[in-house]
Amino acid sequence: MKNLYFIGVGLIGGSLAKDIKEHNPDVVIHGISRKDATLEQALSLGLIDKKATLDDIQHADLVVVSIPVDATVKLLPTILDKVSDNGLVIDAGSTKQDICKAVENHPKRRNFLAAHPIAGTEHSGPSAAINGLFKGKTNIICEVEKTAFKLQENALDIFKTLGMRIRYMNPEAHDKHIAYVSHLSHISSFMLGKTVIEKEKNERDIFDMAGSGFASTVRLAKSSPEMWTPIFKQNKTNVIETLEEYINNLSQFKELMKQDDFEAIFDEMKNTNHIKDILKGIS
Amino acid sequence: MKNLYFIGVGLIGGSLAKDIKEHNPDVVIHGISRKDATLEQALSLGLIDKKATLDDIQHADLVVVSIPVDATVKLLPTILDKVSDNGLVIDAGSTKQDICKAVENHPKRRNFLAAHPIAGTEHSGPSAAINGLFKGKTNIICEVEKTAFKLQENALDIFKTLGMRIRYMNPEAHDKHIAYVSHLSHISSFMLGKTVIEKEKNERDIFDMAGSGFASTVRLAKSSPEMWTPIFKQNKTNVIETLEEYINNLSQFKELMKQDDFEAIFDEMKNTNHIKDILKGIS
Numbered sequence: 001m002k003n004l005y006f007i008g009v010g011l012i013g014g015s016l017a018k019d020i021k022e023h024n025p026d027v028v029i030h031g032i033s034r035k036d037a038t039l040e041q042a043l044s045l046g047l048i049d050k051k052a053t054l055d056d057i058q059h060a061d062l063v064v065v066s067i068p069v070d071a072t073v074k075l076l077p078t079i080l081d082k083v084s085d086n087g088l089v090i091d092a093g094s095t096k097q098d099i100c101k102a103v104e105n106h107p108k109r110r111n112f113l114a115a116h117p118i119a120g121t122e123h124s125g126p127s128a129a130i131n132g133l134f135k136g137k138t139n140i141i142c143e144v145e146k147t148a149f150k151l152q153e154n155a156l157d158i159f160k161t162l163g164m165r166i167r168y169m170n171p172e173a174h175d176k177h178i179a180y181v182s183h184l185s186h187i188s189s190f191m192l193g194k195t196v197i198e199k200e201k202n203e204r205d206i207f208d209m210a211g212s213g214f215a216s217t218v219r220l221a222k223s224s225p226e227m228w229t230p231i232f233k234q235n236k237t238n239v240i241e242t243l244e245e246y247i248n249n250l251s252q253f254k255e256l257m258k259q260d261d262f263e264a265i266f267d268e269m270k271n272t273n274h275i276k277d278i279l280k281g282i283s
Numbered sequence: 284m285k286n287l288y289f290i291g292v293g294l295i296g297g298s299l300a301k302d303i304k305e306h307n308p309d310v311v312i313h314g315i316s317r318k319d320a321t322l323e324q325a326l327s328l329g330l331i332d333k334k335a336t337l338d339d340i341q342h343a344d345l346v347v348v349s350i351p352v353d354a355t356v357k358l359l360p361t362i363l364d365k366v367s368d369n370g371l372v373i374d375a376g377s378t379k380q381d382i383c384k385a386v387e388n389h390p391k392r393r394n395f396l397a398a399h400p401i402a403g404t405e406h407s408g409p410s411a412a413i414n415g416l417f418k419g420k421t422n423i424i425c426e427v428e429k430t431a432f433k434l435q436e437n438a439l440d441i442f443k444t445l446g447m448r449i450r451y452m453n454p455e456a457h458d459k460h461i462a463y464v465s466h467l468s469h470i471s472s473f474m475l476g477k478t479v480i481e482k483e484k485n486e487r488d489i490f491d492m493a494g495s496g497f498a499s500t501v502r503l504a505k506s507s508p509e510m511w512t513p514i515f516k517q518n519k520t521n522v523i524e525t526l527e528e529y530i531n532n533l534s535q536f537k538e539l540m541k542q543d544d545f546e547a548i549f550d551e552m553k554n555t556n557h558i559k560d561i562l563k564g565i566s
Contacts, residue, residue, distance in 0.1 A: 118494040138491060167491055174492075180479045181493040185500040188475050191532040193558040194551065195525065196463045198532075200561075207561050208421060208450060209457075210464040211401040215562050216502050217468040222559045225552035233545050242478065243537045247530055249474040249481075254526045262516050268477065269508035275476040276505045278483075278490050279498050 001061040001154065005052060007032045007079070009042040011120060012092050013066035014129025016162070017047050022131060023161045030056065042126040057082050062154070066092040070230035073102045080108040088151040090115050090158075094178065094227075095234040096142045096171035110148040113155045116140040116174065117164060118182070122222040135163035140178075142171045179238035184246060186220045186228060187239070193221035284344040284437065288335060290315045290362070292325040294403060295375050296349035297412025299445070300330050305414060306444045313339065325409040337361065343370045345437070352376040353513035356385045363391040371434040373398050373441075377461065377510075378517040379425045379454035393431040396438045399423040399457065400447060401465070405505040418446035423461075425454045462521035467529060469503045469511060470522070476504035 004020065006013045009031045017029045031048030033039045042048045054075075057063050060083060065072055072093050079089055080103055089112045093099050100114050119137040121128060139159050144152060159166060169177075196218070200206045232239055256264045287303065289296045292314045300312045314331030316322045325331045337358075340346050343366060348355055355376050362372055363386055372395045376382050383397050402420040404411060422442050427435060442449060452460075479501070483489045515522055539547045 118492055120494065120496065122496070137494065140492065167488070177489045177492050180482050181489060181497045184478065185475060185497045187533070187536060188471055189500050190552055190555050191529060191536055192468060192471050193555040194532050195467065195529045197555065197557060197561070198528070199463050199525075205450070206460045206464055209401055209423065209460050210562070211403065211420065213403065213405070213503050214464045214468045216499050217472050218558055218562070219499050220496050221552075221555050222562075223552070223556075225549045225556065228552060229545050229549040232540060232548060233543075236540055236543075240537055240540055242482075243533060243540075245481070246474060246478045247533050247537070249477050250470070250526060250530050250533070253470060253474055254523055254530070257515060257519055257523055257526075260516075260519075262512050265515060266508045266512040269473055269504075269506070269511060272473050272476040272480065272504050273506075273508065274480060275501055278480070279493075279501070279505075 001027060001158075003028050003030065003059050004062045004064070005030045005032060005057050005060040006048065007054075007063060007065045007075070008067035009033055009038060009047055009129075010066065010125050011123060011128040011133075012117070013064055014042060014045070014047040014126050015119075015131070015133040016064055016066070016092070016117075018129055018131050019134065019162050020158065030060075032057075038126060045126055045129070047126055047129055054078065054082060057087070058084055060084070060087045062158070063087060063089040064092065065089065068227050068230045069093040069095050069099065069234055073098050073234075076102050076112070077106055080106050080111060083108065083111055085111070086151075087111055088113065088154050090155055092117055094182065094231045096140070096174040098234045100143055100171045109146055111151060113144070113147045113151065114142040114171065115155070115159075116142075116178070122219050124224040124227065132163075137164055138167055139164040140167050140169050140174050142169055142174055144168055175235050176238050179235055179242045183231060183235060183239050184242040186223055187232075187243060188246065189218050189220035190223075193218045284310060284441075286311050286313065286342050287345045287347070288313045288315060288340050288343040289331065290337075290346060290348045290358070291350035292316055292321060292330055292412075293349065293408050294406060294411040294416075295400070296347055297325060297328070297330040297409050298402075298414070298416040299347055299349070299375070299400075301412055301414050302417065302445050303441065313343075315340075321409060328409050328412070330409055330412055337365060340365050340370070341367055343367070345441070346370060346372040347375065348372065349375040351510050351513045352378045352382065352517055356381050356517075359385050359395070360389055363389050363394060366391065366394055368394070369434075370394055371396065371437050373438055375400055377465065377514045379423070379457040381517045383426055383454045392429055394434060396427070396430045396434065397425040397454065398438070398442075399425075399461070400445075405502050407507040407510065415446075417442075420447055421450055422447040423450050423452050423457055425452055425457055427451055458518050459521050462518055462525045466514060466518060466522050467525040469506055470515075470526060471529065472501050472503035473506075476501045
């Protein structure tokens with residue numbers, strides 16, 4: 001692999017580019033973005049070696065697509081149109097069904113690998129890119145059987161270099177499960193932030209009282225609406241299901257409080273403490 | 284100050300003891316707990332110098348009470364009965380109304396300072412005690428005017444040593460505000476953990492997909508039910524109010540999704556991104 005093209009050079013694309021370049025100093029990292037200012041920033045941060053456009057990706061050994069998932073759905077067929085027979089295209093989107101569907105009948109479907117590296121922070125843009133973001137993290141690969149064998153190998157080499165562990169899953173299962181462990185967390189955090197901010201309008205000093213617990217719980221409310229709106233849109237059915245279950249659990253907790261059933265409240269929390277064991281190993 | 288008595292030697296009491304001892308090596312830290320095993324653990328961890336009982340606190344220059352808030356309400360009158368005229372009693376509970384009320388007419392009310400250091404982690408017990416937990420954190424003091432002036436001074440000296448910034452507030456305002464920035468976060472986190480664990484019963488691999496975002500949002504669900512049940516009980520009215528607002532916001536978000544109003548979804552998140560500025564300075 002020599003010529004790598006990154007469509008999207010923000011938190012995910014930029015961090016991938018940094019790690020790959022570190023392990024393979026000989027590769028040339030080309031950056032593609034709608035906004036020239038973003039590319040200039042990526043250049044000055046050393047995330048990319050050169051600016052490029054979509055027409056250049058005929059020369060790509062690898063194309064990494066990490067842009068909002070609605071943009072991926074729109075652009076992916078064009079990317080596959082342009083890529084050479086030996087070019088590998090990998091996406092990093094947080095949804096997989098719509099993305100896989102967008103290219104299911106594309107003549108170059110075998111050049112595409114659908115991936116979701118479960119890594120990130122609440123920050124976004126080129127300045128958010130960091131080394132080692134993917135080390136020890138899970139990478140979900142969907143419909144691996146639809147990707148050319150040689151290109152699968154290339155992809156796995158890269159993921160190995162980054163230190164990722166691989167899980168294979170179909171797009172439906174991915175979208176259903178990720179709604180619980182990622183998408184719902186974002187909404188719970190955004191709405192917690194909203195609830196407290198609304199209150200703050202009248203009560204000025206409220207945030208003076210906020211501690212590290214609040215900061216941790218509300219951290220994801222800093223996330224990019226540009227990235228997350230299309231994720232919720234594409235995974236609408238699953239996300240609504242998780243939201244309904246979450247709201248039901250909160251309502252039930254509230255009812256137990258209203259009924260002064262604090263034994264049940266205690267049990268609810270005790271049972272959920274089990275999350276300690278589950279979270280071991282997730283940093 | 285020479286003889287310090289800590290009733291409760293867990294995360295909060297133990298961490299306070301560690302810091303005070305570090306800054307004043309000459310003090311003698313006495314530990315009091317219902318369970319001898321806890322005291323033995325605190326001794327072996329070096330959190331306390333000696334084991335003691337309630338009858339010993341007649342000799343106390345300072346008594347720090349950091350036990351579940353229902354136990355504080357029950358025990359505080361007895362503690363004040365036993366303390367000498369020059370002894371200062373400070374609590375560290377996450378509720379303030381019921382605690383202040385429990386001693387409002389006590390003849391030694393002036394020996395008591397109601398405090399809430401906003402610091403902690405999701406861990407509990409003596410082994411959770413750490414140095415520097417309170418540095419740069421807020422300490423809410425309630426009804427300061429009811430504490431003897433000389434004892435106020437002693438307390439402020441200690442808080443200064445620990446590096447805390449002080450905020451004065453009445454118990455009603457404390458309990459109302461803290462419901463938003465602390466109590467609600469705990470419930471949102473516990474119920475998020477519950478929602479995902481319930482799902483996991485049928486879907487084994489779901490946690491393999493959890494990343495750092497989920498871990499952060501659900502961190503508080505590791506908290507101690509023994510500490511938190513009485514907090515929710517004492518602050519029932521305020522907590523129910525915050526829960527209702529939170530559930531309303533979540534339900535509204537869900538409705539927007541059902542109506543495919545993703546512009547509004549975007550705006551909700553964009554507006555809440557404002558939390559970035561608010562959280563600056565909270566680690």
